[in-house]
Amino acid sequence: MSHDVERESEFEKRTRALFEASVESLDGRTRSRLNQARQAALAELNARRTPAWLRMGMPLAGVTAAAVLAVWMGLSPGMRDGELQETGWPVDDLDIVADVASFDLIEDVEFYAWVAAQTSQANGNSG
Amino acid sequence: MRLTDTLTLAVRWDEAPASKEHTLEHSLEFDRFLAGVEKRAFRIARIIVRNDDDALDIVQDAMLQLARSYADRPAEEWRPLFYRILQNRIRDFQRRSKVRARILSWFASASDEEDEIDPLQSVPDRAALPPEQLSTEQAMQELERALAKLPARQQQAFMLRNFEGLDVAQTAAAMGCTEGSVKTHYSRAVHTLREELAGFAGGEQ
Numbered sequence: 001m002s003h004d005v006e007r008e009s010e011f012e013k014r015t016r017a018l019f020e021a022s023v024e025s026l027d028g029r030t031r032s033r034l035n036q037a038r039q040a041a042l043a044e045l046n047a048r049r050t051p052a053w054l055r056m057g058m059p060l061a062g063v064t065a066a067a068v069l070a071v072w073m074g075l076s077p078g079m080r081d082g083e084l085q086e087t088g089w090p091v092d093d094l095d096i097v098a099d100v101a102s103f104d105l106i107e108d109v110e111f112y113a114w115v116a117a118q119t120s121q122a123n124g125n126s127g
Numbered sequence: 128m129r130l131t132d133t134l135t136l137a138v139r140w141d142e143a144p145a146s147k148e149h150t151l152e153h154s155l156e157f158d159r160f161l162a163g164v165e166k167r168a169f170r171i172a173r174i175i176v177r178n179d180d181d182a183l184d185i186v187q188d189a190m191l192q193l194a195r196s197y198a199d200r201p202a203e204e205w206r207p208l209f210y211r212i213l214q215n216r217i218r219d220f221q222r223r224s225k226v227r228a229r230i231l232s233w234f235a236s237a238s239d240e241e242d243e244i245d246p247l248q249s250v251p252d253r254a255a256l257p258p259e260q261l262s263t264e265q266a267m268q269e270l271e272r273a274l275a276k277l278p279a280r281q282q283q284a285f286m287l288r289n290f291e292g293l294d295v296a297q298t299a300a301a302m303g304c305t306e307g308s309v310k311t312h313y314s315r316a317v318h319t320l321r322e323e324l325a326g327f328a329g330g331e332q
Contacts, residue, residue, distance in 0.1 A: 011321055012289055018267045019290045023166045025264075030179060034165040037187035041194040042158055048195070049154075 157198055160205050161190055164291075168213055171286050174271050175217050176224075185220055189213040207293065207300035214283055214301065273323040277316055280304075284312035285320070 165186060172182035189212040197208045274282055280302070287298045288309070298313075299306045 011317065015270055015320070016289055016292075018263060018270055019167075019170065021263050022267045023170050026166055026169070030169065030183070031166070033183045034169055034186065037183065037190055038158065038161045038165055040187065041161060041190035042154060044191055044194040045154060045157055045198050048198075 153198075156202055157194070157205075160202065160209075161193075164206065164209060165190070167291055168209070171290060172213065172217055174274055174286070175282065176220055177275075181220060185213065185216045188216050192216075206291075207297045210287060210291065210293070210301040211303065218279075269324060270320075273320050276323065277319060280308075280312045281316035281319070284309050285316035288313050 168186050168189065169182055172185045173179060176182050176185065189209060192212050193205065193209050197205070197212075200208060274285065277285070283302050284298060287293045287301055288295075293301060295306045295309050298309045302309060302312075304312075
C-alpha cells in the first residue's frame with residue numbers, strides 16, 4: 001500500500017512539474033496579453049474607488065474655487081467693473097476656471113490671483 | 128481661506144468613509160494576486176478550450192468579474208473565488224461552442240457529399256514512444272490529451288488540486304461541491320490518468 005502511495009505521489013509530482021514547466025514556457029505575446037488583462041482588471045477596481053462626482057467630472061471644486069476667486073478679486077483694490085478690461089484680464093476667464101475639467105487649472109488659480117494683485121499694484125503706481 | 132483648504136472641504140463633503148476597499152495597498156495586493164495566478168489560469172483554461180485567444184478571453188473575463196464583484200472580499204478568498212469564476216466562464220464557453228458546432232453541423236451535413244480523409248490519421252501516435260524518450264513538451268501534450276478525455280468535474284478537481292495546489296476545502300469552494308466530492312473526483316482522475324499514461328513516471332505498466 002505504501003508503495004502505491006509513493007507511486008501515486010511520484011505521478012502527481014511529475015504532472016505538477018510538467019504543468020509548471022508549461023507555465024514558465026509561455027510566449028511573450030501571451031504574457032503581454034495577460035498583463036493587459038490584469039491592467040484592465042485593476043482599472044476596473046480603481047474606477048470603483050473613484051468618487052462618483054470626480055468620475056462624472058462635476059465642477060464642484062471648480063465652482064467653489066471660482067467663487068472664492070471672484071470674491072477675492074472683488075475685494076482687491078483696483079479690480080472694479082470696467083477696470084478689469086484695462087488690466088487685460090477679461091472677466092470671461094472666470095468661466096474657464098469655473099468649468100474645470102482638469103484640476104491642474106485649479107492649481108493655477110493662486111497664480112492668476114497673484115498676477116491680478118501685481119497688475120493692480122502697477123496701476124496704482126501709475127495712476 | 129486658502130485655496131487648498133477650500134478644495135479639501137469640497138473633497139471631504141463628498142468623500143466616502145475610508146475603508147480597506149479604497150486603499151492603494153489593497154490595489155497593490157490585488158495586483159500581486161492577479162500577477163500570481165494569471166499564467167497558471169491561462170494554462171488551465173487553455174488545456175480545456177484548446178485555443179489561446181479563447182483562453183485569454185476567459186481569463187480576462189474572470190479577472191474583471193473578480194475585480195467588479197469580489198475584490199472587497201478577504202484576500203484569502205480570492206483564489207477559490209477566482210477559480211470558481213474561471214470554471215463558470217469555461218463552462219459558458221463550452222456551452223456556446225456546442226451550440227455553435229451544432230448549428231454549423233446542420234449546414235455542413237447539407238453540403239458535404241464525400242467523406243474527407245482526416246490528415247491527422249497519418250500522424251504517428253506519439254504515445255507509442257517510451258515515456259523516457261518524450262520531451263517535456265511532448266509529455267505535457269500527452270498529459271493534456273489524457274486530461275481532455277476526463278469528465279469535466281474530474282478535470283477540474285485534478286487541475287485545481289494538482290496544478291494550482293488548492294487544498295480540498297478551497298477546491299470544494301471553487302467547484303461548488305462538497306469536500307468528499309472533491310476527493311472522489313480527484314482520486315478517479317488520478318486513477319484514469321495513470322492508466323492512460325502507462326509508463327508515465329509512476330503510472331501503471
